[in-house]
Amino acid sequence: MRTAICERLGIEFPLFAFSHCRDVVAAVTNAGGFGVLGAVAYSPDQLDTELTWLDGQVGGRPYGVDVLVPGKVDPSAHDRRVHLMDAVPDRHRDFVTHLLAKYGVSAPGRPMTPVADEMGRRVTASGATGLIDVALKHRIGLIASALGPPPPEMVTRAREAGVPVAALVGTVEHARRQVAAGADLIVAQGTEAGGHTGEISTLVLVPQVVDAVGPVPVLAAGGIASGRQMAAAMALGAEGVWCGSVWLTTEEAETSPAVKRKMLAASSLDTVRSRSRTGKPARQLKSAWTEEWDAGQESPGPLGMPLQMLLAEGAMGRIVAAAEKGEPGALELANYFVGQVVGQLDRVRPARDVVYEMIAEFGDAVDRLRRLSE
Amino acid sequence: MRTAICERLGIEFPLFAFSHCRDVVAAVTNAGGFGVLGAVAYSPDQLDTELTWLDGQVGGRPYGVDVLVPGKVDPSAHDRRVHLMDAVPDRHRDFVTHLLAKYGVSAPGRPMTPVADEMGRRVTASGATGLIDVALKHRIGLIASALGPPPPEMVTRAREAGVPVAALVGTVEHARRQVAAGADLIVAQGTEAGGHTGEISTLVLVPQVVDAVGPVPVLAAGGIASGRQMAAAMALGAEGVWCGSVWLTTEEAETSPAVKRKMLAASSLDTVRSRSRTGKPARQLKSAWTEEWDAGQESPGPLGMPLQMLLAEGAMGRIVAAAEKGEPGALELANYFVGQVVGQLDRVRPARDVVYEMIAEFGDAVDRLRRLSE
Numbered sequence: 001m002r003t004a005i006c007e008r009l010g011i012e013f014p015l016f017a018f019s020h021c022r023d024v025v026a027a028v029t030n031a032g033g034f035g036v037l038g039a040v041a042y043s044p045d046q047l048d049t050e051l052t053w054l055d056g057q058v059g060g061r062p063y064g065v066d067v068l069v070p071g072k073v074d075p076s077a078h079d080r081r082v083h084l085m086d087a088v089p090d091r092h093r094d095f096v097t098h099l100l101a102k103y104g105v106s107a108p109g110r111p112m113t114p115v116a117d118e119m120g121r122r123v124t125a126s127g128a129t130g131l132i133d134v135a136l137k138h139r140i141g142l143i144a145s146a147l148g149p150p151p152p153e154m155v156t157r158a159r160e161a162g163v164p165v166a167a168l169v170g171t172v173e174h175a176r177r178q179v180a181a182g183a184d185l186i187v188a189q190g191t192e193a194g195g196h197t198g199e200i201s202t203l204v205l206v207p208q209v210v211d212a213v214g215p216v217p218v219l220a221a222g223g224i225a226s227g228r229q230m231a232a233a234m235a236l237g238a239e240g241v242w243c244g245s246v247w248l249t250t251e252e253a254e255t256s257p258a259v260k261r262k263m264l265a266a267s268s269l270d271t272v273r274s275r276s277r278t279g280k281p282a283r284q285l286k287s288a289w290t291e292e293w294d295a296g297q298e299s300p301g302p303l304g305m306p307l308q309m310l311l312a313e314g315a316m317g318r319i320v321a322a323a324e325k326g327e328p329g330a331l332e333l334a335n336y337f338v339g340q341v342v343g344q345l346d347r348v349r350p351a352r353d354v355v356y357e358m359i360a361e362f363g364d365a366v367d368r369l370r371r372l373s374e
Numbered sequence: 375m376r377t378a379i380c381e382r383l384g385i386e387f388p389l390f391a392f393s394h395c396r397d398v399v400a401a402v403t404n405a406g407g408f409g410v411l412g413a414v415a416y417s418p419d420q421l422d423t424e425l426t427w428l429d430g431q432v433g434g435r436p437y438g439v440d441v442l443v444p445g446k447v448d449p450s451a452h453d454r455r456v457h458l459m460d461a462v463p464d465r466h467r468d469f470v471t472h473l474l475a476k477y478g479v480s481a482p483g484r485p486m487t488p489v490a491d492e493m494g495r496r497v498t499a500s501g502a503t504g505l506i507d508v509a510l511k512h513r514i515g516l517i518a519s520a521l522g523p524p525p526p527e528m529v530t531r532a533r534e535a536g537v538p539v540a541a542l543v544g545t546v547e548h549a550r551r552q553v554a555a556g557a558d559l560i561v562a563q564g565t566e567a568g569g570h571t572g573e574i575s576t577l578v579l580v581p582q583v584v585d586a587v588g589p590v591p592v593l594a595a596g597g598i599a600s601g602r603q604m605a606a607a608m609a610l611g612a613e614g615v616w617c618g619s620v621w622l623t624t625e626e627a628e629t630s631p632a633v634k635r636k637m638l639a640a641s642s643l644d645t646v647r648s649r650s651r652t653g654k655p656a657r658q659l660k661s662a663w664t665e666e667w668d669a670g671q672e673s674p675g676p677l678g679m680p681l682q683m684l685l686a687e688g689a690m691g692r693i694v695a696a697a698e699k700g701e702p703g704a705l706e707l708a709n710y711f712v713g714q715v716v717g718q719l720d721r722v723r724p725a726r727d728v729v730y731e732m733i734a735e736f737g738d739a740v741d742r743l744r745r746l747s748e
Binding site (some may be wrong): 001002003171172190191192199200201202203204205207208222223224226228229231232233234235236237267268269339340341343344362363365366368369370371372373374 | 375545564573575576578579581582596597603607641713714718736739742744745
């Protein structure tokens with residue numbers, strides 16, 4: 001395909017695959033798309049290992065790395081003298097303990113403090129820097145910032161390395177701010193997307209962002225898991241699409257099997273934008289976890305980012321482990337970030353086949369439009 | 375254009391314009407689209423007058439009528455022995471009185487009871503029948519049911535008259551139910567739409583509905599106010615589009631000038647799905663009215679339909695009259711149903727020009743897609 005972004009990045013089909021799973025990233029890149037590895041779960045050393053593996057898989061084809069750089073974080077997250085978990089109020093810890101007991105979650109947890117400290121720091125601007133340093137040592141074709149404008153350091157280093165910077169936005173104003181901060185590529189993400197998301201739908205957001213930031217290229221995200229949806233996004237003026245949810249039920253995905261089954265069974269009504277997993281509104285599977293935090297009588301209400309994320313990640317690790325053993329209460333609680341397209345995902349496929357089907361369906365959709373308008 | 379629905383209804387361009395304003399309906403129909411008059415605000419006699427006027431304007435070109443038939447209504451609405459307004463609890467009346475005082479709304483109100491009784495009964499299944507009888511006496515090309523499956527009587531009478539029945543849906547399950555109830559055309563409406571709307575975005579909903587009810591034709595609604603958005607909707611498999619919000623800021627629209635100015639200034643973040651105007655979730659401009667009902671400390675919470683609608687319509691009549699006089703409190707409260715596309719609406723245009731611009735931009739969007747995929 002001939003979009004400007006295809007030429008700039010050297011790809012055949014402007015389908016960007018965001019995944020935390022290196023196998024998905026490799027499969028999409030090798031199928032002619034562009035895989036983007038979500039790096040937030042990795043330490044700098046782990047990221048180095050993953051990217052070295054990827055370099056060996058993709059034969060020089062381009063892939064990218066996504067780091068999570070929130071605009072505002074709880075100030076305590078910046079203080080290396082304290083354990084981040086110490087900043088979590090007792091009421092909130094107690095509520096989690098109560099939830100695990102109420103739903104009979106039996107699996108023993110890992111000690112949360114060191115994991116939480118490491119993880120919390122990685123989602124601060126200074127923490128993300130370590131990941132960016134590692135990423136730029138590899139042959140990456142794109143570096144993305146999932147929350148808030150890219151920090152000036154990130155832009156400077158990426159520019160020096162000749163690597164374009166992408167930024168996710170949910171409003172026109174954020175898009176303008178991202179471009180002013182140096183973003184080379186804007187991902188306009190609608191409310192139907194999984195993970196951190198705004199309120200405006202993709203169909204409404206994308207044309208406004210395209211008009212506001214042109215000639216900076218725009219990718220559409222949210223609500224895209226098929227070739228028809230990709231054609232729709234590009235009819236809006238996008239240069240390509242950024243998909244996350246569709247990979248979660250692929251063969252390669254690291255999604256827990258119990259959560260994958262929930263996704264395959266879910267309808268598009270089974271997601272919710274909730275602050276209960278990260279402290280910021282993020283779309284995810286509705287579950288007893290989201291219900292208890294968002295509407296439960298005893299809920300203390302979610303904390304901000306990153307504290308709620310630390311609390312939730314620690315508990316969710318135990319919950320998912322218990323769900324894998326078939327514990328019914330844990331199965332009720334277990335969830336993961338996913339967009340409204342979850343209602344379309346009804347079977348497990350190799351990631352490569354998803355790409356090929358999207359390419360074929362995209363062509364059919366464009367042909368149909370052409371025939372209708374002749 | 376060559377969609378099946380164009381051929382069936384005898385139109386050139388499958389752009390359906392829902393409006394309560396007969397001038398918009400006539401302008402769109404005469405420009406090659408298909409105007410649909412929202413009939414809920416009319417008595418059967420008034421509707422007869424409007425349709426007689428329309429018949430004289432459109433020279434035999436097709437137009438439609440939309441009635442609001444909710445699936446479930448407050449049982450008291452069916453009881454002709456009682457005044458519907460008597461079913462509104464004192465707490466709720468008092469809250470409205472309090473709001474009008476708090477915001478200094480000075481305009482005298484019409485006596486609410488007779489208006490409310492008439493209006494409330496029209497949104498019941500039996501009340502809608504009177505409107506349907508009138509509509510079928512005119513040369514209408516479509517009859518639509520905006521809420522819930524069309525009543526069996528409506529389907530039977532429309533079939534006898536050779537008039538297709540359209541039904542609005544927000545989920546795949548509702549679409550299946552509507553087809554089973556006899557709908558000939560499904561309007562799949564995303565959450566970004568104005569008025570009564572579900573939770574699933576247009577981009578996610580439309581392909582699922584198309585796959586579920588084919589070969590029944592599907593129109594896309596929600597988030598569509600430009601040719602690019604129309605092309606996107608049709609890439610998803612829709613046979614045409616159903617637009618409402620875009621007409622509200624046209625020259626012809628009956629929208630109150632004060633509310634029109636709010637719409638022209640609004641961004642796509644300035645709408646909310648709220649039960650505060652009808653008792654069912656309906657997208658509308660965020661205003662002090664929605665804030666006070668949905669998040670105000672003293673709010674008794676909205677009633678069901680139709681009682682909340684009666685209460686809100688009575689108050690909003692006074693509010694809008696006061697807003698027209700420039701009263702600042704009334705301007706804060708005033709609002710109307712509108713979708714997220716309100717952020718795109720920044721100038722007043724004749725409805726005909728909106729149609730022509732959509733036709734031109736649709737062509738450009740299809741051409742761009744074709745070039746990109748060559």
